[in-house]
Amino acid sequence: MQLLDIRNLTVEMQTPQGVVRVLDKVNLQLSEGEIHSIVGESGSGKSLLAKAIVGFINPNWQVTADRLWWNGQDLLAMTPKQRRHITGRDMAMIFQDPNAYLDPNSTVEQQIIEAIPQGDVRGTFMRRRVDRKTRVKRLLHRVGIRDHESIMDSYPFELSQGIAQKVSIAIAIAHRPRLLIADEPTTAMEPSTRLQIHRLIARLAVSQQMSVVLISQDVASILPETKRLTMLYCGQLMETGPANEVLSEPAHPYTDSMIRMSLQTQQQLPHKARLPTLPGTIPTLRHMPIGCRLGPRCPYAQKTCVKAPVATHERQRVFHCHFPLLDTTP
Numbered sequence: 001m002q003l004l005d006i007r008n009l010t011v012e013m014q015t016p017q018g019v020v021r022v023l024d025k026v027n028l029q030l031s032e033g034e035i036h037s038i039v040g041e042s043g044s045g046k047s048l049l050a051k052a053i054v055g056f057i058n059p060n061w062q063v064t065a066d067r068l069w070w071n072g073q074d075l076l077a078m079t080p081k082q083r084r085h086i087t088g089r090d091m092a093m094i095f096q097d098p099n100a101y102l103d104p105n106s107t108v109e110q111q112i113i114e115a116i117p118q119g120d121v122r123g124t125f126m127r128r129r130v131d132r133k134t135r136v137k138r139l140l141h142r143v144g145i146r147d148h149e150s151i152m153d154s155y156p157f158e159l160s161q162g163i164a165q166k167v168s169i170a171i172a173i174a175h176r177p178r179l180l181i182a183d184e185p186t187t188a189m190e191p192s193t194r195l196q197i198h199r200l201i202a203r204l205a206v207s208q209q210m211s212v213v214l215i216s217q218d219v220a221s222i223l224p225e226t227k228r229l230t231m232l233y234c235g236q237l238m239e240t241g242p243a244n245e246v247l248s249e250p251a252h253p254y255t256d257s258m259i260r261m262s263l264q265t266q267q268q269l270p271h272k273a274r275l276p277t278l279p280g281t282i283p284t285l286r287h288m289p290i291g292c293r294l295g296p297r298c299p300y301a302q303k304t305c306v307k308a309p310v311a312t313h314e315r316q317r318v319f320h321c322h323f324p325l326l327d328t329t330p
């Protein structure tokens, strides 16, 4: 059984210009302990997908799905209270800017203590106090912070970005979640810090037996341990499959262009050279193309692309494209 099983998830919001589908029939399957990366440019719906999983979608928006199951339970059939219970117990999220998430007025120790489930500490008042402190130290060690004494007494503004992200990870794993959603956790970090945070998340996934959904704008910033990769564009799923296959042999022109862009931006580009992006710009919510939303920017698009392509299944891969780059003839 899949830990998370999402089929045809659609999120619609009301705008002055009418209803807009910000997520359009998106699928996602996640097994226990698996690392799944979701990649797409800004506005592709990655954060909305994460919010739909944890149940933090604006109540005025319409969320529908053929299936939104967590560990075999239908999340959409639950009351808000039941949903909050599941999210609070089993899921955790970390974000791009840890300082926006951490409380500026509390020390690291106070914030981690708050995240430790009450039932984990028992005994007399003094016993509980000592036990909590020990658990805070243990959590800090688990996220690779050795200098726990000084960090515990620090306020978020006194921490470097990398340490602050490690603290937010310590808070996230304090209740031993089964799923960690990391929403662009290393954007704007130096390469060495980024590597440390990536290694930490991958290590915790194994040691805590925790599944990870990692969100990134760039295929170069996904974890090397990523098992499955999903490419989103303007709320539509372009392609999903085993990460090594998708990256070595992309089926969708969007994946192909994102890989090329990432490879070229890592190379030294000549002064004033144009970035190798897709032509055109990402459409606004008010002007979503019909059919395949990549159509106006896709070098392979033809008239047929105004109709949404059906899913093509190739072994463990699924892609939505009328003109895939993979040879699908039997």
Ligand SMILES: Nc1ncnc2c1ncn2[C@@H]1O[C@H](COP(=O)(O)OP(=O)(O)OP(=O)(O)O)[C@@H](O)[C@H]1O
Pocket: 022, 040, 041, 042, 043, 044, 045, 046, 047, 048, 049, 217, 285
């Ligand atoms: N609260 C909101 N009100 C109006 N539109 C929203 C809101 N939240 C998201 N959207 C729109 O929904 C679409 C998807 O947003 P989302 O934040 O999921 O994108 P994203 O892929 O995470 O982008 P980024 O990488 O820039 O964070 C965007 O067009 C965005 O403008």
